Amino acid sequence: xxxxxxxxxxxxxxxxxxxxxxxxxxxxxxxxxxxxxxxxxxxxxxxxxxxxxxxxxxxxxxxxxxxxxxxxxxxxxxxxxxxxxxxxxxxxxxxxxxxxxxxxxxxxxxxxxxxxxxxxxxxxxxxxxxxxxxxxxxxxxxxxxxxxxxxxxxxxxxxxxxxxxxxxxxxxxxxxxxxxxxxxxxxxxxxxxxxxxxxxxxxxxxxxxxxxxxxxxxxxxxxxxxxxxxxxxxxxxxxxxxxxxxxxxxxxxxxxxxxxxxxxxxxxxxxxxxxxxxxxxxxxxxxxxxxxxxxxxxxxxxxxxxxxxxxxxxxxxxxxxxxxxxxxxxxxxxxxx
Amino acid sequence: xxxxxxxxxxxxxxxxxxxxxxxxxxxxxxxxxxxxxxxxxxxxxxxxxxxxxxxxxxxxxxxxxxxxxxxxxxxxxxxxxxxxxxxxxxxxxxxxxxxxxxxxxxxxxxxxxxxxxxxxxxxxxxxxxxxxxxxxxxxxxxxxxxxxxxxxxxxxxxxxxxxxxxxxxxxxxxxxxxxxxxxxxxxxxxxxxxxxxxxxxxxxxxxxxxxxxxxxxxxxxxxxxxxxxxxxxxxxxxxxxxxxxxxxxxxxxxxxxxxxxxxxxxxxxxxxxxxxxxxxxxxxxxxxxxxxxxxxxxxxxxxxxxxxxxxxx
Ligand SMILES: Nc1ncnc2c1ncn2[C@@H]1O[C@H](COP(=O)(O)OP(=O)(O)OP(=O)(O)O)[C@@H](O)[C@H]1O
Ligand SMILES: [Mg+2]
Numbered sequence: 001x002x003x004x005x006x007x008x009x010x011x012x013x014x015x016x017x018x019x020x021x022x023x024x025x026x027x028x029x030x031x032x033x034x035x036x037x038x039x040x041x042x043x044x045x046x047x048x049x050x051x052x053x054x055x056x057x058x059x060x061x062x063x064x065x066x067x068x069x070x071x072x073x074x075x076x077x078x079x080x081x082x083x084x085x086x087x088x089x090x091x092x093x094x095x096x097x098x099x100x101x102x103x104x105x106x107x108x109x110x111x112x113x114x115x116x117x118x119x120x121x122x123x124x125x126x127x128x129x130x131x132x133x134x135x136x137x138x139x140x141x142x143x144x145x146x147x148x149x150x151x152x153x154x155x156x157x158x159x160x161x162x163x164x165x166x167x168x169x170x171x172x173x174x175x176x177x178x179x180x181x182x183x184x185x186x187x188x189x190x191x192x193x194x195x196x197x198x199x200x201x202x203x204x205x206x207x208x209x210x211x212x213x214x215x216x217x218x219x220x221x222x223x224x225x226x227x228x229x230x231x232x233x234x235x236x237x238x239x240x241x242x243x244x245x246x247x248x249x250x251x252x253x254x255x256x257x258x259x260x261x262x263x264x265x266x267x268x269x270x271x272x273x274x275x276x277x278x279x280x281x282x283x284x285x286x287x288x289x290x291x292x293x294x295x296x297x298x299x300x301x302x303x304x305x306x307x308x309x310x311x312x313x314x315x316x317x318x319x320x321x322x323x324x325x326x327x328x329x330x331x332x333x334x335x336x337x
Numbered sequence: 338x339x340x341x342x343x344x345x346x347x348x349x350x351x352x353x354x355x356x357x358x359x360x361x362x363x364x365x366x367x368x369x370x371x372x373x374x375x376x377x378x379x380x381x382x383x384x385x386x387x388x389x390x391x392x393x394x395x396x397x398x399x400x401x402x403x404x405x406x407x408x409x410x411x412x413x414x415x416x417x418x419x420x421x422x423x424x425x426x427x428x429x430x431x432x433x434x435x436x437x438x439x440x441x442x443x444x445x446x447x448x449x450x451x452x453x454x455x456x457x458x459x460x461x462x463x464x465x466x467x468x469x470x471x472x473x474x475x476x477x478x479x480x481x482x483x484x485x486x487x488x489x490x491x492x493x494x495x496x497x498x499x500x501x502x503x504x505x506x507x508x509x510x511x512x513x514x515x516x517x518x519x520x521x522x523x524x525x526x527x528x529x530x531x532x533x534x535x536x537x538x539x540x541x542x543x544x545x546x547x548x549x550x551x552x553x554x555x556x557x558x559x560x561x562x563x564x565x566x567x568x569x570x571x572x573x574x575x576x577x578x579x580x581x582x583x584x585x586x587x588x589x590x591x592x593x594x595x596x597x598x599x600x601x602x603x604x605x606x607x608x609x610x611x612x613x614x615x616x617x618x619x620x621x622x623x624x625x626x627x628x629x630x631x632x633x634x635x636x637x638x639x640x641x642x643x644x645x646x647x648x649x650x
Contacts, residue, residue, distance in 0.1 A: 065554055071461070091559070099556030106554070111547040116569050116645060125565075126555040161645040177555055 014082060014217050015041040015064070015185055021076040022056070022063050022241075024288070030074070031288050033059055034241040036324065037077070038315065041185065046211065046218040048228040048249070050264070051238035052285055057221045058107060060238075061187045064219075065104055066094040081185070100130040103178035104187040107221075108194055109171035113162035119173050120146070120158030126180035145176040150206060168199035175207065182214055189221045204230065225268045229253065237261045240285055240296040247321035257323040259301045295326070303327055341647060345637045349630050356626040360619060361405050365398075375615050377418045409623060415616035419609070424620035427605065432624075435602040438593070439586055441521040443579070446528025451575070453529070454536025455568065461541065469533055476530030481589065485523045485596035492519060502598060520597045524590060528582065535578050539571040546570070573643050580636025584629045 020037035023030045034056040041047050049057050062068050063075050066089060079086040081102060086094070106112040114122060124142040127133065133141070139158070146154035149172040162170055171191060178186060191207065192200040208231060211218055220231050228235055228249065235252045237245040237260065245258040256262045263281040283300035292298065298308040307326050316328040364374065372388040373380065393401050408414070414424040450473075457469035493501040499519050500512075543549065544567055552566045591603025602621065609617040641647050 062550075067550060067553055095556050095558060097556070098554055104554045106547060106551060108547055112551045114548040114552070114566050114570070116573075116643065117565065125552075125557060125561075129556045129558065129561075163646050174551070177551070180555075 012042045013040045014043050015219075016080040017060075017064070017078070018080070019077040020060065020063060020079065020087075022059050022068055023074050023076070025072040026289060032241065032291070033288050034063075036242045036312070037238075038243055038322075039236040039246050041217050041219060043184075043217055044215055045233040046220055046231055048232035048235045049219055049221045049238060050223060050225065050228055050235060052223060054285060054287075055238045056241040057223075057238060058189050061104060061189050061219065061221060064187060065098055065102060066091065096130070099126050099178075099183070100181045101183050102185050102187070103181070103183040105171075105174050105178050105189060105191045107190045109167050109174055110194065112174050113170055115162055117161075118158065119160050119162060119165065120154075122162075123173060123176050123180060126177045130181050141180075142176075145180060146173075148210070149173075149176045149179070151176070168195050168203060171195060171203055172206075175203075175210070179210060179214065182216075184216060186211070186216045186218045187221075188218055190223070191220075192227070193222070193224075207231075225253075225265060237264065240291060241288070242296055242324065244297065244325070245321060245323045247323075251319070251321055255319075255321070257318055257321050257328065258297075258325050259303050259327070260297050263300075263302075295324075338641060341641050342638065345634060345641075349634050353626065353630055356630075357406060357409070357623070358402065360622050360626070361402050364615070364619060375415070375418070377613065414620040414623065417609075417617045418614045419612045419617070424617050427617065428602070428620055428624055431600045431602060431605055434600050435587060435590060437517060438520055438524060438590060438599070438601065439583065441517055442523075442525035442528055442586065443583065445521050445525030446532050447579070449525070449529040450532025451536050451572075454533040454575075455540055455563070455571075457533070457537045458540035458544065459563070466537075469537065473530035473533045476526045479526070481523060481527070481592040482596050484526060485520075485593055488519045488523055489596070516597075516599075520593050520599055523593050523597070524586065527589070528579075528586060531582055532575060532579065535575050536571065539574050540567060543567045543571040569643075573640065576639050576643060577636060580632055580639075583632045584625075587625070587628060 017037055017039050020034060021032055022034045023032050025031075037056075037060055039047065039049075049060065051057055059068055064079055064081075064086065066086060068075055069091065075087055077087060081097070084097075086097075089097075113119070120139070120142050123145060124138040127138045127141055131138075143154045143158065146157065151157055151169060151172050157165075162173070165173065171194075175191070188207065192203050195203060204227070207218075210216075218231075220227075222228060222231075232249045235245075235247060235249050236243050237252075237258065239258075239260045245252070245256070245261045247257070252261065253265065256265050260281075267281060281300060286292065286296065286299070292309070294310055294312050295301070295308040296312075298304050301308065305326060311326075313324045313326045313329075315322050315324055318328050370385070370389075372385045372394065376384055376388055389395070393404055396404075412425055414428070416422070417424055417427055420427065453469045453472075457466040460466050489501055492498050500516050549562060549566050552562045557566070587602060589603070590601055591607055593599070594601040594604045602624070605617070606621050608614075609621065
């Protein structure tokens with residue numbers, strides 16, 4: 001039955017981002033750093049958000065948490081979290097969602113912690129901000145959290161300051177803070193990029209384990225297709241502030257649709273291929289002040305058509321993939337602007 | 338922490354030694370006879386000769402320097418040419434007035450400057466921010482004697498709340514406090530202006546830091562973000578700057594002392610310059626050095642308490 005299905009799928013989708021547009025004022029004009037950002041996050045899944053540096057992954061996450069609110073910025077479109085509209089939600093109300101049901105891990109573990117506050121206090125602050133618990137109880141839970149993210153000797157490290165921790169350990173502290181209130185959605189902004197390779201693999205596998213144990217949905221930001229293959233169920237590919245393709249992870253690797261996704265995959269180094277085989281995408285990402293009105297990838301696209309320079313492509317459904325590219329116009333109906 | 342204190346203390350000792358050497362050399366590189374210089378033009382030849390002997394000018398320089406240091410340590414800072422009193426006595430007599438004025442205006446500056454700086458930073462480019470910025474610019478550019486006279490005119494003469502003629506010497510505790518009020522405000526305005534500017538810019542920088550965003554992402558309440566995360570970090574550079582300005586404050590207090598007719602180090606310096614009272618000037622230089630070094634030491638220690646990172650470097 002139709003209504004039943006509708007209810008079912010509404011339940012499944014925990015976070016729905018529609019036509020998210022984040023704008024910054026530079027001089028007297030407003031420029032859109034992102035537009036046409038559409039994706040859904042379903043319960044218990046990991047969605048990878050991939051794209052080159054500067055394509056707007058971090059600000060998209062910050063906007064979901066309501067943190068893009070500095071003067072000279074504005075957010076348009078819709079972010080629906082468990083039936084609640086987050087765009088335009090006053091900061092006072094947002095404060096009770098952040099860190100409780102919707103948590104974030106930041107890109108830079110070296111600067112994400114307050115240098116003059118004890119690490120244990122910073123973690124327990126995440127608990128006491130949302131729960132009425134005694135100091136002793138907050139401390140007990142903090143130690144538990146530190147243990148669960150594998151910080152050795154939590155009793156002693158509780159009183160340490162961030163500068164006494166290595167990068168990997170700091171990132172574990174940040175993860176512990178994010179998990180403090182058992183959020184249903186975790187936004188992980190390149191949680192391993194700043195770490196060295198061995199620590200990266202460790203933290204990655206621990207995150208996976210924690211996700212399964214806590215039954216969270218995760219948005220995992222990365223610019224590495226290798227990491228995507230390791231962690232994601234579905235993938236949203238971003239280019240120059242737009243989501244250009246959303247698909248299941250197997251589909252993306254087997255049948256990438258958007259020319260940018262294809263180029264991104266061709267540029268991954270693999271064990272078999274020689275260095276010479278590596279393809280670099282020609283051209284550069286345009287900067288936010290000269291994003292074209294039409295397709296933003298047109299200038300670098302090998303399949304570019306005249307239409308691409310005139311009109312921005314809508315979303316087309318190709319199999320289970322959603323893609324913003326005129327190449328797929330004939331295939332199927334569009335699914336929306 | 339102990340290691341940090343030891344290091345800072347030894348730095349202070351080295352600085353002290355270097356400046357003393359400089360003060361000592363100064364009297365010897367000025368052309369002319371140091372004894373003549375110290376005794377003034379009208380001194381008799383016999384007085385000069387006896388001073389030469391007492392100063393040990395015939396001895397090697399390093400011995401002279403050693404004597405100079407021992408003299409200072411034993412409280413023999415020379416004799417004023419003008420009053421014929423021991424230099425140390427004259428200095429110690431006015432020092433408390435300078436110290437109480439400095440401490441009071443520092444307190445005033447912090448109590449007024451820090452909240453305004455925070456307030457302005459939190460309302461960047463809004464009315465209160467502009468008001469604070471203009472106010473602190475005025476505070477910095479207003480000459481101390483003008484603001485002093487205005488304060489006296491309004492609060493001393495028109496309103497009659499505070500004494501116009503200082504009763505600072507002697508008097509009851511309340512009298513002293515009352516006569517301290519206007520000079521404190523006069524000097525404190527300058528301090529408040531510095532501190533407000535510094536707090537504002539430091540606060541703005543800190544509010545843009547990643548850890549403030551992390552705290553917001555945790556759902557920490559706004560007032561706690563400001564107090565626990567922003568302010569605790571923003572105050573660190575402010576403390577350093579306050580420490581630097583204390584020295585300047587002591588040097589600048591002379592105009593305030595004159596306008597409000599208070600005794601103090603500033604007046605003593607100007608007086609001894611006019612009278613070419615070299616032994617007194619030398620003593621004041623030693624005192625000033627000691628004060629600045631002490632303040633720097635105190636600043637370093639406060640810094641060490643505020644910032645856990647410094648102890649381990
Ligand atoms: N306050 C701001 N004012 C103007 N432009 C901004 C502002 N903040 C971000 N941008 C722009 O938004 C774009 C997206 O930035 P974002 O940090 O989201 O990129 P990213 O995809 O996370 O990149 P990276 O992989 O390097 O982390 C960048 O081009 C950046 O210049
Ligand atoms: Mg980023």
